[in-house]
Amino acid sequence: MIVEPDCIISSDSFEKYADNDRCRVSKERVKDFLDRGLMIQDGVYQRYTETLSDKLSSAYGGPSVVGNIRQSFRQLRDPATGYISPMVFKHLFAERLSGSEVGNSLGAPALLLNIFTSHAFYPFPPPHVDSGAPQIDENAFLRAVCLLILAPAQRTGSKFGSAIHRMYGGTWGPHRGWYVAVRGKDASDFRRRLFRSLATPDSSSINTGTVTTISVPRFEWLGFRKDGSDPEDDPTQQFVVVEDETEASIDILDVLSESPPEVDTLTMNPFRESYRLVLPSLPKRTDDLSSLCIPTAKLVALLKLIQQTQRENMEDLVTQVEEAGSNAKVGWEGFETIMSEHSELLADGLANSFRLFTEAEVGNIM
Secondary structure, eight states, rough: OOTTOOEEOOOGGGGGGOHHHHHHHHHHHHHHHHHTTTTTTTHHHHHHHHHHHHHHHHHHTTTTHHHHHHHHHHBBBBBTTTBBOHHHHHHHHHHHHHTSSSHHTOOOOHHOOOOOOHHHHHOOOOOOOOSSOOOOOOOHHHHHHHHHHSSSSSSEETOOOOOEEEEEEEEEEEEEEEEEEOOOHHHHHHHHHHHHHEEOTTTTSOOOOOOOEEEEEEEEEEEOOOOOTTTTTEEEEEEEEEEEHHHHHHHHHHHHHHSSOOOTTOOOOOOOGGGGGGGGSSSSSSSOOOGGGHHHHHHHHHHHHHHHHTOOOOOOHHHHHHHHOOOOOHHHHHHHHHTTTTHHHHHHHHHHHGGGGGSSSSOOOO
């Protein structure tokens, strides 16, 4: 289901009619998962690894691509720790970018490691470790590669299209329609993920207690139009019930609903909103988007890298970033304003950079 631009957003809260048998069964199943210890972080990661592996195998024509990625990890692994070696990772990209501005002076290898690390631990925050570099194991490596080379949203031609939500039929109060089982993704989800992978807390910002929220559809039904339009064109109007969710936890709910502990084809899997029961037991981000920023130099380096990989002239975009940077940094609103029309270019550029890990041999690593 796509939420159409001309839909009518219901003024009613989802909870108004949520006390029904279907919603109760959905919540009971999630509570059962929780009671049986199936919703711990390690379990969530394991299931999500399998989900992403299946998607990648489907997109690349078979499971051999997953095997190649695992082989790439073994080439980058530090034998002493069993985790990826940050030094070897950066050396690999330094070799590939040698002789270029982004490789020599703009620190692209370290930039790519920042992006990769954040995606390796998605949808949770990277763990804090005394050594400074989070420890990326084989499954985390695989998840990062999958997230960075798979298309982050459905494409319509060359552009990312609207989010397509997975639905289950049912009734909500007096309305017969469809519940959202899995939230679809659009380009804005990719931009949020990219921003967080590069951002750091803004030390000059004042903590105002702002909580960034995103409107998420819960239920949809079709009713008769009330705007006087010709019924011969289309007599129905889409009505959507939405709820605001905190940005800091929205990705966790997405992953939980995409990768349930048990798939039930007879009674259907739990609704996405039922997984809110699990949030208190899982780690989540503590920094709001409004309190984060990207150093202007780091964002310029990313654009220069994309320019090199995609053979696209990014100078106008670089100028916009430099002009928008307040005190040599760009906040979430500035980033979103500048980058909203360039999601495809950014996603394709990063995919081209990280696609080397789908090869059986990644090249000269040391």
